[in-house]
Amino acid sequence: MKILIADDDPQILRALRITLSAKGYEIVTATDGAQAVRAAIDEHPDVYLLDLGMPQLNGIEVIQGIRGWSQAPILVVSGRAGAPDKVEALDAGADDYVTKPFSVDELLARIRALTRRVPQEEALPSVRLGNVTIDLAARSVTKESPAGRRQIRLTPTEWQVIEILIRNTGKLVTRQTLLTSIWGTEHAEDTGYLRLYVSQLRRKIETDPSKPNHIITEPGMGYRLDNVEG
Template sequence: MNKPFILVVEDDSAVRNLITTTLETQRYRFQAAPTGETAILEAVSHNPDVVLLDLGLPDMDGIEIIRKIRTWSKMPIIVISARSEDTDKIEALDAGADDYLTKPFSVEELLARLRVTFRRLYDSGGSAPGDMVFTNGDLRIDYAAGCVYVKEKELHLTPMEYKILCLLAKNAGKVLTHTTITKEIWGSAWDNDVASLRVFMATLRKKIEADPSAPKYIQTHVGVGYRMMRV
């Protein structure tokens, strides 16, 4: 099987060289794009397996690129950005990004995020937890179809949101620590993983909870982790 093809969208030459050198050492195929316009052309022309996207590009904002790509493709997009505020991360995820990595980052962390993405791409037919359908109040997860419904309305979750929700559902009633969740989802427990988990929980709650400020499905245990409540 050919190695995955990765599109690197980054205008900072030092960061771009770091990423491409890392990919080269791992024998990944890649193409670099320094601008948003070039990135969109490369995405259309080469249909990459994954896009690594900086948000602060000279000709357009990365959020706009995410929205444009999402009009025609579900290719995984991992944002790599110096914007570290939760609002920036939530905006990118809401626009359609699959994951978010904050600069500065380690190459080990970047490679871990890529491995998680590729496992989802190539092993998406993995075992479903327990029954093929999980029901909790108005929430329903159809594992076989990979779909989530609230009051029979299908929700559009990112792959990471879906994976986190399934993990919590599989362990409904149990408190899962931050470390347990991040190791299961990303295969690591970096500080960035815990920060990303908090953001993913915020976006997930916006989609499944009637009132995200008073959640009934996912309970936060401050300083510990999260629990799927039985409704």
Template sequence: MTRVLVVEDDPQLVRALVISLQARRFGVDAAPDGATALRLAAARQPDVVLLDLGLPDMDGIDVIKTLRARTRVPIMVLSARRASGEKVAALDAGADDYVTKPFNMDELLARLRAAVRRAESASAAPDAAVLVETEHFTVDLVAKRAVRDGRDVRLTPTEWHLLEILVCNPGRLISQKRLLSEVWGASQSNKTNYLRVYMAQLRRKLEADPARPRHLITEPGMDYRFENPARGSAAEGIS
């Protein structure tokens, strides 16, 4: 059973989340403050954390930093803070996703399932396969790090999510609907312009010739795949 830690001081929202998660066969623990959250995270080892930033005893950013120093568990922020600076601070501290309140419950659950799948894929991959090396760049799936020409490539969380899905499925066509659903949520599955923009950004950051990509390929019909012609077996075993 997938276990979720809900860190939220609003009792009504906690109740709604617990009911929705338990109805979908998730195990749920709830913490009303940061100190309780850190204690439960250590004791219960959740598979994903849903975290409000406005906690009564400490800022959620500090909770993220403390959790990230101890574990790679996916952390999804649920917050009423909409300023881009707040989002950047949370993501830079180690959060994997940021959802603003009020939110659609179905979309939140879809994002949660996607976060769990990504974590399971990374943990299930053999040690030799968590480092994907191409002729021009390297992707470390455990450290969540991309390197090109010996330098770290700064990727946004959205860019990383796209790249991770593709490199974990080498040579396989991934539909635009699946990518949109897993990265942006089911309600955004028709926003194909999002995908075009972010794939273009990834190519600019990683491909030697973004206009003629060798690794991040678009197929007719707008499906996508990751190819590694120079090191065809480097990513084998990742699924």
């Protein structure tokens, strides 16, 4: 089981990495909020341990960004003991809250409880969009034509966009969710970024990019992935 730990305190990161690794967990770490969101998209952890007071993006912003596309359990581990902080984190999408300092036994029990209670995300190793096959596990895209099959190269950002859409197949993914998850809240209004990458994806994936059949625009709201074969 993979756990992402995000905290700007290097001593806490080191202690948690050593402790949880010794219990058999695979650990990924991040020292600020933006790094945490990028690691979430790249690594797809099974559980998140997040501090609230991080630079770049704070813990609430990270929770909101993750919750736009993932239902994996989020456990806040914070020195903020006030009820308003706990309520804000839980309302944003966190599943549980532990206050620093905490006992290792309690933390492990909370992790076990979350992984029992919350279903893990279903893996989506491969999908078909018409004559295009996207394999998330292998991070490969192939396109079939009368001339044969060829590989399509996606940039890292294009991968992030299409992966979020695939994991929300048939559902509206708002522009703000995509922008926040990929570029952070400081770019939540920079829709030009998103239009550029969606346009590039359509040129690579759609049969007729001017009349997309898969990456559908929901005017004024965001995008939806449609006509997908598992």
